[in-house]
Amino acid sequence: MKHTDSDSASTDGGFSFDAGESQIEVTRSERIRTFLRQYVYEPAIIAWDDWRTRIGGVLVLVYLLMGTLGVVLYPVPTSNQVPRNLQPFESMEAPLGSNQQGIDILGQAIHATPDMLLMVLAGAVWATAIAVIVGTVAGYKGGRVDRAVTTFSDVMMSIPGLPFVMVIAFIYQPTNPLVIGPLIMVNYWAGLGRSIRSQVLTLREESYVEASRAMGVDTWKILTKDIIPSMMPFVLVNFAFAARYVVFAAVGLYYLGVLPTGLGNWGLQLDRAYNDYSALVGTGQEYLIVVPLVFIMLFGLALVLLAQGLDRLFNPRVRTRLSGESEADITEDDDAVSKGAM
Amino acid sequence: MRFYVERTLRAIFTVWMAMTITFGLIRLIPSGPIEQMRVQIVRTNPQLTPAQVQSRLQDRAERLNLNLDAPIHEQYIDYMLGLVQGDFGMSFQESEPVAQVLGEALPWTMFYVTTATVMVFAVAVVWGAVLAYKEGSLFDSASSSVSILASTIPSYVLAFILLLVFSYKLGWLPARGKTSPLMQADIASMTFLVDAFKHSILLIASVFLTQVGLQVLAMRGNSIQILGEDYVRVARLRGLADRRIATRYVARNAILPLYTGFLTLIGFNLGASIVLEQVFRYQGIGWYMFLGLENRDYPLVMGTFLVYTLALVIAVFVADLTYSRVDPRVKQGDKSEAY
Numbered sequence: 001m002k003h004t005d006s007d008s009a010s011t012d013g014g015f016s017f018d019a020g021e022s023q024i025e026v027t028r029s030e031r032i033r034t035f036l037r038q039y040v041y042e043p044a045i046i047a048w049d050d051w052r053t054r055i056g057g058v059l060v061l062v063y064l065l066m067g068t069l070g071v072v073l074y075p076v077p078t079s080n081q082v083p084r085n086l087q088p089f090e091s092m093e094a095p096l097g098s099n100q101q102g103i104d105i106l107g108q109a110i111h112a113t114p115d116m117l118l119m120v121l122a123g124a125v126w127a128t129a130i131a132v133i134v135g136t137v138a139g140y141k142g143g144r145v146d147r148a149v150t151t152f153s154d155v156m157m158s159i160p161g162l163p164f165v166m167v168i169a170f171i172y173q174p175t176n177p178l179v180i181g182p183l184i185m186v187n188y189w190a191g192l193g194r195s196i197r198s199q200v201l202t203l204r205e206e207s208y209v210e211a212s213r214a215m216g217v218d219t220w221k222i223l224t225k226d227i228i229p230s231m232m233p234f235v236l237v238n239f240a241f242a243a244r245y246v247v248f249a250a251v252g253l254y255y256l257g258v259l260p261t262g263l264g265n266w267g268l269q270l271d272r273a274y275n276d277y278s279a280l281v282g283t284g285q286e287y288l289i290v291v292p293l294v295f296i297m298l299f300g301l302a303l304v305l306l307a308q309g310l311d312r313l314f315n316p317r318v319r320t321r322l323s324g325e326s327e328a329d330i331t332e333d334d335d336a337v338s339k340g341a342m
Numbered sequence: 343m344r345f346y347v348e349r350t351l352r353a354i355f356t357v358w359m360a361m362t363i364t365f366g367l368i369r370l371i372p373s374g375p376i377e378q379m380r381v382q383i384v385r386t387n388p389q390l391t392p393a394q395v396q397s398r399l400q401d402r403a404e405r406l407n408l409n410l411d412a413p414i415h416e417q418y419i420d421y422m423l424g425l426v427q428g429d430f431g432m433s434f435q436e437s438e439p440v441a442q443v444l445g446e447a448l449p450w451t452m453f454y455v456t457t458a459t460v461m462v463f464a465v466a467v468v469w470g471a472v473l474a475y476k477e478g479s480l481f482d483s484a485s486s487s488v489s490i491l492a493s494t495i496p497s498y499v500l501a502f503i504l505l506l507v508f509s510y511k512l513g514w515l516p517a518r519g520k521t522s523p524l525m526q527a528d529i530a531s532m533t534f535l536v537d538a539f540k541h542s543i544l545l546i547a548s549v550f551l552t553q554v555g556l557q558v559l560a561m562r563g564n565s566i567q568i569l570g571e572d573y574v575r576v577a578r579l580r581g582l583a584d585r586r587i588a589t590r591y592v593a594r595n596a597i598l599p600l601y602t603g604f605l606t607l608i609g610f611n612l613g614a615s616i617v618l619e620q621v622f623r624y625q626g627i628g629w630y631m632f633l634g635l636e637n638r639d640y641p642l643v644m645g646t647f648l649v650y651t652l653a654l655v656i657a658v659f660v661a662d663l664t665y666s667r668v669d670p671r672v673k674q675g676d677k678s679e680a681y
Binding site for chain 2 (some may be wrong): 151162168170191286308
């Protein structure tokens with residue numbers, strides 16, 4: 001079929017390639033129900049089955065609650081709100097202790113969460129979105145477009161990320177977390193884009209993509225309907241890793257004092273504790289460092305577990321091998337091979 | 343041949359772009375560094391006349407290799423020529439050429455970053471491959487869990503824990519500096535080498551322990567995938583020795599996807615060294631970047647950024663050239679047609 005024929009084929013009412021135009025009437029509520037079942041209920045059940053996604057999901061939920069409800073319910077940290085130098089679990093006024101200025105450590109950590117969440121969300125969304133666009137276009141179009149895009153992302157990859165971000169942050173002094181997030185990811189997309197590109201390179205040779213191409217479906221539609229959906233698992237996993245990188249980098253930037261100190265941050269807490277209060281030097285105030293450490297660790301843990309769990313959820317190779325199905329496959333194939341040989 | 347020319351051109355292009363970025367950041371942004379320095383001069387010395395302020399500002403700009411009176415394109419050319427000749431300007435605080443400060447610091451940073459990164463890959467390749475063969479065993483799930491746990495913190499956060507345990511509680515390893523105070527830097531002396539090594543152990547450990555886990559898992563995943571490939575089955579059927587299959591057929595192909603990760607990892611480790619060196623008060627280039635940021639020492643900050651870029655570009659370049667030997671497909675380039 002030629003490129004121009006496809007239009008007439010879909011308009012003459014005979015046969016249509018578009019599955020959306022099926023004859024059966026579907027009410028809106030039915031459609032919503034199918035959608036929920038397919039994209040929310042079933043994945044949730046499978047996800048809950050795996051301990052990684054379960055723990056990771058619950059932890060992320062805890063951080064989300066902390067960033068929304070916790071901030072409203074828990075008092076804002078200020079100087080001398082509680083007695084100074086309280087040890088953890090010493091008094092319910094400051095459950096995890098207080099520092100030399102009488103600031104509640106737990107309050108500080110909780111009130112740092114919302115900005116962190118915004119940063120993580122903005123940064124990870126931005127980086128994965130750019131990577132998906134760049135990777136799919138380069139991988140699918142191939143040729144000159146691919147060359148240009150790949151060279152550009154290679155150049156971006158060989159500019160060291162964190163120093164680059166620091167130089168920019170140092171001069172611009174951004175204060176909005178929605179700006180800081182994407183800024184941290186300023187060249188993170190390059191590496192991810194490259195691995196998405198190599199996935200697309202194999203995907204575009206798949207027969208169903210070739211079929212679409214032969215039918216004359218336009219490139220944009222092939223990308224959005226055929227290619228990107230089958231990469232979603234990979235993208236989601238990398239979204240979680242991107243989020244983890246934002247957390248790590250933001251903590252580092254705040255620790256060094258590159259970003260303005262107006263916003264509370266776990267990195268800032270570490271900085272105060274280590275550089276101002278000398279919390280490690282046998283003063284018995286190690287908890288000043290340990291509390292923000294635990295907050296960073298658990299957040300990182302949540303994201304990595306989620307990424308690992310999602311990988312398992314979507315990756316049929318890992319999944320079948322784990323449930324022992326692939327072993328059976330191999331023996332069957334072996335039989336087939338030996339029969340064929342005879 | 344074309345491959346080598348292309349890679350060389352790309353390396354040069356990257357460095358040129360980094361240089362241009364620094365120039366643009368210093369010179370082209372409204373209320374950028376030059377304006378900020380002017381404000382700072384006026385604030386600290388309110389009695390100065392505008393002409394005096396301008397001449398002080400010019401003094402500072404000269405340390406950045408900039409002549410504020412010249413037209414902007416001449417400034418750009420002069421600036422770039424200076425950088426090409428290895429002149430990164432004069433540090434405001436150290437009163438020394440930035441190139442000299444960083445030249446002394448760079449080997450220290452490169453030493454522990456490359457040691458740690460190479461260790462990460464050596465261990466990940468071996469351990470990941472072993473896990474792939476023992477998949478589903480207790481050893482596998484234990485290793486995988488530990489790997490995940492270790493990768494949930496950045497190196498500089500683990501650094502605090504290691505410092506607390508090994509330096510402050512146990513007192514086994516020094517907590518700060520790249521050598522003991524008063525230690526003579528003499529590469530031939532054993533005491534110096536041992537001392538320097540002792541000071542770098544915690545840095546290497548921080549980087550290694552937080553990164554090896556994810557690489558082990560990646561290697562394990564790749565190996566599992568390749569173990570299921572047809573050519574491995576054919577190799578088995580041909581009766582090849584297991585060892586030969588494991589090294590030639592499986593490991594070699596499983597390592598390839600780690601390569602891009604290796605590049606990003608070197609870059610990430612170089613970047614993270616700024617925070618890590620601040621924690622350990624380790625006077626590598628990251629430490630000077632931190633000093634520059636803290637004192638608003640623009641020549642030092644820009645110089646360090648360029649040195650980081652150079653280091654990474656060279657690392658990528660070397661890795662590219664060696665990689666083309668491992669995977670011959672790279673050299674042929676991508677011949678796929680455009681759609």
